[in-house]
Amino acid sequence: MSLSAPPLCVAAAQCPAAPGDVRHNLQTHLRFVHAAARLGVQVLLFPELSLTGYEPDLLAAHVMDASHPALQALQQAARDHAMVLVVGGPAAPQRAGAHPAIGAWVVGIDGDVALYRKRHLHTSEETFASPGEDDALVLPLAGEAIGLAVCADLTHAAHARAARAAGAALYAAGALISNTGYPAESALLQGYAREHGMAVLLANYSGPSGGYVSAGRSAFWAPGGECVAAAPGDAPCLVWAERSRQGAWTGGVQDVTLSPS
Structure with missing residues (x-):
């Protein structure tokens, strides 16, 4: 790593979601944004289908475009806090x-x-959803080339390889991973960090969604595979990691208090 590596702070929002209640879930997102802003986070990653909950049978009723009110509200939050969401x-x-x-x-x-x-x-998703056609999407976010993944993507080694080949320095996966699946899938993510020399960020759910109980344990692995920060369970929290100008990663876990439903 260059001695002049730009500083960077990223985080995973380990948040719950109410089934199909986009308005309620938006407020949860904004609370996490405000908490992340206090940590100086530049890129904040949420779990799979975080605005609706992981509810495949509700997909068709909640299709969004860039003009959706929830995304517009998040655009304002992103501008206000200079944070990519x-x-x-x-x-x-x-x-x-x-x-x-x-x-x-x-x-x-x-x-x-x-x-x-x-x-x-x-x-189980094929009855409700269609797959994307792009093997990888890598975007320059806060000055870092970040490859995006959603849940099952991370179980396909070719997906991480494609992201790295497209220039990703960080592989960011939003997911819903249960206790049963977590050991194998977290090992895959750590392996990508080790094999490809890229950082890896996982945002998992807090609590149940879509009939599944999340393991939580959102995490960040530095290039090479060291786990810099990981949530100990499934409570609402931010898992953050920060890179110094010298290229060293440090991180931690910050609890997030949510208002009662």
Whole structure:
């Protein structure tokens, strides 16, 4: 790592979601944004379908575009806090007439909105969703080349390879991973950090969604595979990591208090 590496602070928002209640979930997102701003976070990653909850049968009822009120509110928050936000929400498919896509919406500090569609679906999702057609999307976010992934994408080693080949220095995965799946999937993510020499950030849910109970344990692995920070469980929190000008990563976990529903 160059001695002049630009400083960077990224975080995973380990947040809960109310099924299909975008308005409520938006308020949760904004609370996490405000908490992240106090830590100086520049890029904040949310779990898969964070704005609707992981509810595949509700995808069609909540398809979003860049003009959606929730995304507009997040655009304002991104501008106010000079923070790039990556949030989960349904999106139109790439092919007309197909099922909706599971989207990762990227809200920039300049008001621009970009979209990555989940490339690899679980079999159980195919009744409700269509896969994206791009093997990788790598964007310059806060000066860092970040490759986006959504849940099942991370179980396909070719997806991480494609992101690295496209220049990703950080692989950011929003997910819903259960206790059963967590050991294998976190090992894959740590392996990508080790094999490809890129940082890896995982944002997992707090609490249940869509009939699954999240393991929580959102985490950040530095290039080479060292786990710099990880949530101990599934409570609402921010898992943050910061790179110094010398290229060293440090991090931690910050609890986030949410108002009662």
